[in-house]
Amino acid sequence: MNQENLQFDNIPEFSVTELANSVKRTLENAYGRVRVRGEIGRISLPASGHLYTNLKEDKATIDAVCWKGNLSKLSVRPEEGMEVICIGRITTFGSKYQLVIESLELAGEGALLKMLEDRRKKLAAEGLFAQKKKQSIPFLPNKIGIVTSPSGAVIRDIIHRLRDRFPRHAMVWPVKVQGQGAAEEIAAAIAGFDALPDTYRPDVLIVARGGGSLEDLMAFNEEIVVRAATSCSIPLISAVGHETDTTLIDYAADLRAPTPTGAAEMAVPVRMNLMAQVAEDEQRLISGLSRMLSEKRHKLEAQTAKLGQPERLLEMRMQNIDHIAHKLDSLFKGLITHNEKKVARLYVPTPHSLVREKRMSFDRWAKELKPMATRTLNQKLEITEKFGHMLELLSFENILERGYVVVRDSNYKPVTKAKSLEANQSVSLQFHGQKIIGATITGSKESNLQQKSSTKKQVQANDPEEQGSLF
Numbered sequence: 001m002n003q004e005n006l007q008f009d010n011i012p013e014f015s016v017t018e019l020a021n022s023v024k025r026t027l028e029n030a031y032g033r034v035r036v037r038g039e040i041g042r043i044s045l046p047a048s049g050h051l052y053t054n055l056k057e058d059k060a061t062i063d064a065v066c067w068k069g070n071l072s073k074l075s076v077r078p079e080e081g082m083e084v085i086c087i088g089r090i091t092t093f094g095s096k097y098q099l100v101i102e103s104l105e106l107a108g109e110g111a112l113l114k115m116l117e118d119r120r121k122k123l124a125a126e127g128l129f130a131q132k133k134k135q136s137i138p139f140l141p142n143k144i145g146i147v148t149s150p151s152g153a154v155i156r157d158i159i160h161r162l163r164d165r166f167p168r169h170a171m172v173w174p175v176k177v178q179g180q181g182a183a184e185e186i187a188a189a190i191a192g193f194d195a196l197p198d199t200y201r202p203d204v205l206i207v208a209r210g211g212g213s214l215e216d217l218m219a220f221n222e223e224i225v226v227r228a229a230t231s232c233s234i235p236l237i238s239a240v241g242h243e244t245d246t247t248l249i250d251y252a253a254d255l256r257a258p259t260p261t262g263a264a265e266m267a268v269p270v271r272m273n274l275m276a277q278v279a280e281d282e283q284r285l286i287s288g289l290s291r292m293l294s295e296k297r298h299k300l301e302a303q304t305a306k307l308g309q310p311e312r313l314l315e316m317r318m319q320n321i322d323h324i325a326h327k328l329d330s331l332f333k334g335l336i337t338h339n340e341k342k343v344a345r346l347y348v349p350t351p352h353s354l355v356r357e358k359r360m361s362f363d364r365w366a367k368e369l370k371p372m373a374t375r376t377l378n379q380k381l382e383i384t385e386k387f388g389h390m391l392e393l394l395s396f397e398n399i400l401e402r403g404y405v406v407v408r409d410s411n412y413k414p415v416t417k418a419k420s421l422e423a424n425q426s427v428s429l430q431f432h433g434q435k436i437i438g439a440t441i442t443g444s445k446e447s448n449l450q451q452k453s454s455t456k457k458q459v460q461a462n463d464p465e466e467q468g469s470l471f
Helices: 002-009 016-030 109-125 153-165 182-195 223-231 248-252 260-267 271-307 310-346 351-394 396-401
Strands: 034-040 051-056 061-066 083-093 096-106 143-148 169-174 204-209 236-240 406-408 426-431 435-442 450-452 458-460
Touching (some): 016 083, 109 223, 223 248, 236 248
Parallel strands (some): 143 169, 204 236
Antiparallel strands (some): 034 051, 406 426, 426 435
């Protein structure tokens, strides 16, 4: 027993700190550079920007951390469930050990394909690949936007093919097509083209890259690129890799081209073929139009022969139209009159309006009566002058002037018949100029009349039948 205690007394004594540091140094020296394969577990990304996760297998788990500076440099963005190979070093944190990740790669192509398939299903479930979101590619765009590397053969192939088929204005947005930051640049280029004003914005967009391995094409499988392609309002053609290569941007694009050269062919038609097609269509249109006009002419002639004389039909129609127009005019006037009467019955004028209307009526009648009164007075004057002239012509004064006299009885009434005179009857004789002379009738009614004036002159009538009237 004493011997055992003596043996333990020979073991060096460590404090907790010394032991922890010793273990840490031992692990870091022994495992300063390791490659660990495993499946990424739960991922935590706090505000510091560092990534905390763990690598696990069926019966073992090891904590892992990737500092912010290394996280942005990783070629593959870590996702939960992804099988990866991590390169880093082992260190301790408190009483636990952990793997500090410096670089990361997928564990084989199968794992990468599984990761892409899971991502594709996830994005498809969100509706990013729905057919209803696809846009039609314009037949002949004026401007074509190209997102690709400015130094590769892709841009030269696209420009050359556009020049051969149908030269169009092309705008290139240079980006990295692989490596760290490529996905962000591609997404920014797509959004940048879409944000341009209408004057500069292209009519179609081509996102292109040449062939490469699955890892080389990973930038076009990133979720940020797929979402940018889906939200782009410009029709987008994807042309990434060769015909056998498929990336997630191909599902989001409006049209997939097998190669960048094929994208240029899809973007524009062949100018010479188009011109030939236009010429052929022109000839076909002219031929078809001539044939149609000929058929219509024959048909028109046949119908014309059945119509007879259109002039007579037109005359009858015109007469019917005139009759209907006359009836409509009468009905319309009657309707207006009826409505005017109805409105007049419904209308209750105000005293001011009545006074104004009467004043206007009075002014109108005053204007009309003045010339009417003048005209009437002139007419009456003319009639008066005419009758005066007639009276003057028919006046007995003018007859007396020709040598006749008026015989009046004692009552100063004119004697018109000689039968009414008696012998020794006093009468008066009126001569021209209002001169009146007294006289006495001598002799019987049938005898010649004699008058004896104060001047002892005797007047004898030539015709007994006309005595007593005019002498």
